[in-house]
Amino acid sequence: MIPSKKVVLALSLLIGLVAIGTTGYMFIEGYGFIDALYMAVITLGTVGYREVEPLSDPGKVFTIFLIIAGIGSVAYGVTQAVEYVISTIVFQRRRMERNIARLSNHIIICGYGRIGQQVASRLRARGAEFVIIEQDEQVMETLDTLGYLYVNGNATDDNSLKRARLDEANTIVVTLPTNADNVYVTLSARNLRPDIRIVARASDGPSATKLQQAGADKVISPYEIGGRYIANAVLRPHVVNFMDVVNASHDIAARSMEIEELEVTEHCSYAQQALKDTNIRSELNIIVLAIRTPDGEFEYNPAPTTLLVPGSMLICIGYASNLDRLARLLGVSA
Structure with a gap:
């Protein structure tokens, strides 16, 4: 039986016990529907609130059996719910690992910050296959929501690069927040795959030089590009407008x-x-x-x-x- 059906069974059992308890209190004690429902819920929940009215001996016996059944059903329901959640997480993780294992000639994006987000968005718009290496839990929740393939790990760790199938990739994009990490990843990637194309982000001129020395094929400085774009927007507005049209999303x-x-x-x-x-x-x-x-x-x-x-x-x-x-x-x- 698959976990989702077990959860449905547990919920059905609990609802059935509430219905039985409500009916029993109405029949045995003569309670109204609301009072009977209240008694059934607090009994199954074992919260210990006072009874609506003192119970008769048949009502006490009925309550004993209802408590025993309630403890068992609640325990079963909680167990199945936890199993379902864990199974779902494991299933999604294994499915993602299988999809990553099938990647070939793909692109690896190291870091899903502001630059990484733009790179991933453009690559998806063009239908390119890529996998992201990220270690921030909140960011990974976003990646799950977007349906991106990702590896949970630190891009500076060689094992994370290997899990992203560096051996089958054609390009690695290094967009980590610090220049030191970008240089380190570039060195590692070049050592593991001498023939791979490396595109790296640099925040300043000296870092760009170090990245090139580390083996980056192309170094991009967002600040330099941003400044150049603004200057061109002032000096050559029609050229910039035309390039904006050319750079519009493929989709x-x-x-x-x-x-x-x-x-x-x-x-x-x-x-x-x-x-x-x-x-x-x-x-x-x-x-x-x-x-x-x-x-x-x-x-x-x-x-x-x-x-x-x-x-x-x-x-x-x-x-x-x-x-x-x-x-x-x-x-x-x-």
Whole structure:
């Protein structure tokens, strides 16, 4: 019998005893309904309040049996309720562990603070798979409510990184509150997975340098980015407004405009074609802003005669639905 049915059985037994007790006091002692219900409840609850009226001998015998039955039923009910709660927690934890165990090529977010929240929200909007490492109990309640996968642990602990399947991840995002912890996690992640991409948060210039030395591929300073954004909003308001449109959430609608990076795969129909011979601009209404060649060089505003070599990365701007179509044509996931 599953725990929920046991809880229902315990509640039904308790309600049945209250009904029996109420009926018994009405029949044996001649009480009214309210007085009989009151007697049944205080007897089953063994709270020791005084009787409505002195009990007759048959009423006393009935009360003895009701108390015995009440103690047993209440104990059973409490036991089943506790078992149900514990079983539910264990079941949810095991289900989450199974879901984490199935992750591959995913993203690990270390810390669910203000930066981590924004990262997780954007990743979910794009349908990316990720797991969060967090140790704050209140934060974990929020993660449960949101349905996020998470590991209960300290990101500076190698075991927590391993439980988040660092060996199968493609990127780790380090957004812990302190620079020292971010440097430590970066060092640990780089040591455990030399080939993983690491994006780390820094609060100042010196910390950014230390994170790069520790092995971070990309260091982000929220304060620097925020200051730059404000300055651009003052000096180039129309550019900022346009970028706000481009950076709108992917789930707003298919009409949302985005900048996307898409790889040219070896077996796609565009491989080894000149840019002008594709339908990227004419039919999909997508502009190729730049091409990153396999050797890592960027070609900005590529010429129409530029060949799309397998392994190249196209930096494109267009509507989300059209970018998804292009991704399918290139043989990659959107």
